Amino acid sequence: MSAKENAHGGQDRGRKEMPEECGRKHEQQVNHAAATSRRTPSIDAEGLIRAGLTLIPLHRWDAKDARARPRGKTPLHGAWQARDYDSREVLELAAREGINVGVRLPSDWMVLDVDPRNFPENSDPLADLVRDTGVDLDSAPHTITGSGGHHYWFRKPADVQVLDSHENYQGVEFKSVGRQVVAPGSIHPNGNKYRWDDFAPVPEDAPPLPEAVIRLIRRPTRAHGEAVGFGELTTDMLAETLEQLDPEDFRDHDEWLTLMMACHHATAGEGRQEFIDWSTQDPEYVDDGRIIGHRWDSLHANPSGGRRGRPVTVKFLHKVVQAAGGEVARTRPEDDFDAYEDPAELGQGVDDAVLRAEPKVDGVAAVIEEMNARHYVVMDNGFQVVTEENDPIFDGRVRYQRMSKSDFRSAYENSFVERDGKLVTRADLWLRSAERRQYKGIIFDPERSHPDWLNLWRGWSVEPKPGDWSLLRELIRDVLTDGDAASFEYVLNWMAFMFQHPGEVAEVAIAFRGAKGTGKGTLGRALAKLAGASGLHISSPGHLVGRFNSHLQNCVCLFADEAFWAGDKAGEAVLKQLVTEPTLTYEGKGRDAVMGKNHVHIVMASNNDWVVPAGMDGERRFAVFNVSERRRGDREFFLALNRQLDEGGLAGLLHDMLARDIRDWHPRDSVPQTEALAEQIERSQSPEESWWDGLLDTGKLPNYQAEEAWNDGPVEVDKDELHADYAAHAKMLGARPTDKKGLALKIMRKAGFSVRQVSLNDGRRVWRWVLPQLEDARAIWAKNLRRD
Template sequence: MTLLPTPFDAGAVSPCSAHDAATDGAASPADHLSATRYRFVPDEMRAGRWWMVTRGKAPHRVTHGGGQLRVIGADWTDPENHCSFAEAMEAISAEPALNLMLMLGFGNEFVCVDIDPLEKVAPDRLEQAMAYQKQLRERLNHTYSEVSLSGKGTHFVGIARPLVPGTRKTQHPEYKTDLLFNYGLVLTGDHRAGTTQIEDISSQVRAIQTHMESGDGSTPAPVALLPSDDIITPGTITDAKRLWSILSAGKNGDAFRDGRKTADWSGTYKAILNAAAQFCTDERIVRQVIQTSGLVQLAEEKDGVSRADKVDRLWDAEWRDSLIKTEKSRREAAADTVDTGPKTLADLWDSKQSGYVRFKVQYKAENLITEGIYRGSDAETLAPLFRYLTPERQNSLCNTLRYAKKDDLAKLCLDACIIAQTDTDTEVPELNAYIGEMIAEESRNGFQARFKEYNSSYYIIENFGGAVAVFHDAVDPDTGAQDMWRLAKFLEARNSEHVLISFDLSEDKPQVERFARIWCESPKARRYARQEMRFDTTDRVIDVGGKQVLNLFHGWATTPVAGEWPAIRYLIHELLCSGVPEASEYLLNYVAHMVQKPHVLPGTAVILQSEEQGTGKSTFISLLRQLLGSRYCATTSDAEHLVGKHNDRAMNKVLLHFEEAVAPNDRKVESKVKALITDEMGSYNPKNMGVVQARNYARVFMTSNAQQVAHIARHDRRMFVLNVSPKHANDAGFWSQFHTAFPQEMEAFMHAMRTRDISEFRPNVIPFTEAKDKQKLESVVGPDRVLRDLLEAGRLPACSYFDGREWEVRVSALSDYFIKNGIKVGHSFPQPARVFAPVALSPVRVRRIAVNGAASKSWRVISVPRLADARSAFLKHQNIAAYDWGDGMDDWALD
């Protein structure tokens, strides 16, 4: 078992470094400067003696001659003239006009990528330079950066070495980008939003320097400016689970989950690696997903070499090749992304700006002007708003006020228009932000973008319960539920969602329509004849008889990886199965059967019972949900949700968990649950839909703390019952450690279940458990229940007679006993002959018996064996192997 980690020190993980802490009144001016203006300078840069200060542009050294701080002009290339960061802070705090200078390449490997403002670029190179600089900023955003002294350029500082030792500076004359190696860099402390870490940017610097030094003066296309083998476009996926889901559902999904399912392993591996690189460029994530996939873990060795070893040996070269091959597709995807960052008035009047954005922004500007007029704003306040209107709309607004006989307001607007023509600098932040919002809205409301969004989020089933239905292509991560609508209800629910169809120039306004109906009627909408589970493949769409069928099986949620799983093994063997080998063997085979053969209904269910709480029953079900995925599981504490009138939650599920949900005396629910266990076809009735016939794949699990969980018949062949050990009941310390350990073993457990040999497993051959016998005894009803209570008490009416071999019990005495004690079966008192039938040695017969010395009299009697024999006969009748009656009695006692 994994032990709990040592309690951590909160101070050790504090995100605030020493120089970030707020200064108090006792701090020196140098400390205050370090903690305010230069607070973002990384610790790695502060650490060494590679600093100077500048007065103007001239480097100066900092000394303490005669006990006084002195700043003297000096040669910046001589390390003897360099000082510490603290000394530089002391000098600048004493003379604020000084600037801080970092000596790149002197005792360190710092390098700077210096990006100058675009205004320095020649007009005929502006577009290429803009694209080049944009790519640089995107690829260097993970290292420390700040605004240059001019306030217009940007410095990115990282760790790298020049290709040619001794290089001080490499320039790109056309795109105004410099690489600074052995150089004095003035730091402003004006940190750009983002990271404050110093990162290794060697590959980026190498690519930039190679391009600069090998250029021939020509201007290639922007994509070629940054070599794809060294500077890459980031992928859109940064989560291992999301990448696993994409690869599992892709073209080679079957092979990704099981490497034994491909004839060309190497070719399939490269295809999957390329697919991964297309979405994710984080090498660590991709390598983890590939190495832990069934493609590697389950594939057979070749020439004595495991596939995992082969992946490790070839990884560096093949990963690099995949990044290069997929760079184009990543860049194209990035190009489709709409830039909705901060905008300016220039963006509104850019020749490429759409009429939709201009219309919406001008409409908002007019509303703001109207509000300002009625609030009493003056012309100077209103003037910036008029800059967001075309001259035609400015005149229209003034004329509207004149026609309304509001000459004073019309003059106010005219004065604001005149001021707006002379004031070309003032802009309105609210409208600038609104420009970006409208660009994003147009992108969302554009026909192609909206269609793509709907096709990725929804799909149409042409015949679901006899009607067209629309499904949300996602499930609730907790409940596994999926949203669905009748067609009319879907249109109603999406009534407010519009799409931009066109822009009517004659009326100067956009034309929008409700998109849901357009999508539903389009032949290009995701549309399938039906949906069903096909466990033999994870292809989303399958052709069946010329019709498109949607496959609901996406693969299991957990990737199999060979390893150990001691915590899970302990839970199953020692706790759930109370250390009984036959029981744990069956339960493991049952889980493996669920994983390997989900399409084969086992016809049996698992009951986990314990009268104590906190024993691990629900933990095991939670473990199985994580193993398979919530989309294939459903849990309920109300059986009606799964077997009631609207039972569609049970459809297409592999695991159904009834948690304290089945009352033992509710025969109607009991019969429906039994049907779930054994019937291969089921009828499901979603709300507001017709009945749907579908295959049933459900494995039923029932958990309860009640003494009786379910009604189990004498010759039951459905239920595997376990009495869970109370060894760790409510043991918070144990369960805390277990919940820390078992998630780390899930992949190994899945591997064990995927590879477990179940060729000889027969689910209907259920091993004996004492727990099942106990449940059978608890399930006894009717006359058998009366007999069980009599056997439990071990007593007969006082007039019963023992002849040395058997007991003769008078029927009338038994009837009187039942009446006296109010013992009934249903609404009637039971018939003694029926009660004792399972243990009687002979049918009811008439005997003459003398009572209390009186003359003998004829009595109807039942012959029964001694108590021990009667109990044995009853257990045999109930098909129960053994039961501890708890009293040690061998024969009947008389009342």
């Protein structure tokens, strides 16, 4: 083969091999690019910044400490909790240096950190948590972690401290203030990225942490938290202190537990992660971080670790560190001043410890603050201590317990605090403090504040904001008011009046009458729920018109569900007072009756034909509606309606009612003249009224044989004959007849007849009733019966 042929053949072979070779090179380049991309942080934290959260710099994803432990999820600075970071500058640093980014959690946020790797075998603690508390994970922003775990983001009350873990839900952590989580876009030490769940809400829309979860994980208050030295060390100072101790020297359980209690006391319970990191340096316990965390959390409720006697304090930590030839970390003089930092140097070795921006209240002041959150003194009919607790069953409702001074002391006789070297009970410490919470008395006023008085008005149960309540609106329009436009508008205006004027009496109760399963009670339950602590749902007549009515003193919305029999004459007067009177007499069992303002707005629902004592004396106390059966038994509709209300519908309803224009409108001015109201008036008639109504219906009078005789014109009827006919009717009803004069007084004006005296042929003078022509009499009666 010639050189030329050889060269040509070589070129041919090269051309044949090039596609395969290039393919391999291309694949290698793609794989390398993918790996590089996968391992290059691209922080996705704009939503977190918009939500007001602070970003902090973490180590590179592949960083390791001197013991070869991964550091990619840990803060770059020791004093990261107190340091003043600019989130934008942290992002710039991350882009420049390739480091990870964390999110520093404030007191009003909580992240549910789920690590399925720590789930017990054949169990799902996250599913158990959802089942036990009803927490809706789909409503929360969601991060998928690099290890296959999950972060669910929630807001919470800033004054509620929570446990980091719960023994019933292994593998689930509740991270809040003092903790940090890795931001999406960062890289796990295993090389996988943290990422947002694209189908979850954005951080700005993080929902509030459900009350059921808060009750579950609320951190118990410490019985001895005020002991000297409590919270003496910051978390980074604890880490610096523990580095002087060898964890292998504390393999004895009792010594290790005592040291943990001392560290817990020294950091006011905040040094959890630092103690775990130190303990797991011992090779025998390197995988026991979760168990150590649970033991630490148990100290919040029992700082003595189940031991009797005085608690272990920071003094023990000083003792063991000094015995090891070291010294507990102290604040350096330069740390008492704010050090200037060039943003360009952020993350490049500058790590000055600074004092916490907001030092915690501790010692005796912390105890007084804690006691004030639950108790207060009221000088109301003598000295009383009132304990205020959230109802464990009904969200939004508050329970109040009154105690004498001696009973209050007995309640705390087993709980001591240390003051000036002496032990005193919490009760005595608080009672003798000038800072104790105290009021002149207890009042309830939804519209005004009163300094030095305890106002029990707690506001509506949700914050008003736009939301979808279209299904409830449909129910009111098509079912509760049966498609009548005027009635529909009246109900909406009545609701708006209650929300805009909770301190005023509506003077009209709304009532819905219908069969079971039609949804007639849905609106009442929703309004009572919106009223929160000032809403009441009752089903007993005694709770509505009974003697002991102190439960109504702080009530704005009362839903009376099958709670009244309209034939109860004694209760009728009480009900009418509740509806219209601006003030009421309130009486509690064993307590003096007091006069107070009436704030009650009443919604009624009943299956009975006779719902309210409407009467015929011109009263306008009741708006009554017959409920349509078009949604009767429609389970899917009502499930969807209730779900919509729970998912923002109640907030939307409140928002729209507060914004509804009802200027110069009052419920008493335009009560709908419905057929249902006419039926109630008719059923509420007195014997005199029902007798007259029967005469008009038949068109026959005593001694008159036909309707035509009455229809010819006005007629005169002998008073004795007419009264005798009425008396027979009253006795048939079991009522005692009124006399002739009483009958005339009760019926004359409403029936439109008059009385005149006539002379007979024999010279006698007798009284006759002059009745209008039948059609005129019926028209006059219909007007009084509201049938016009």
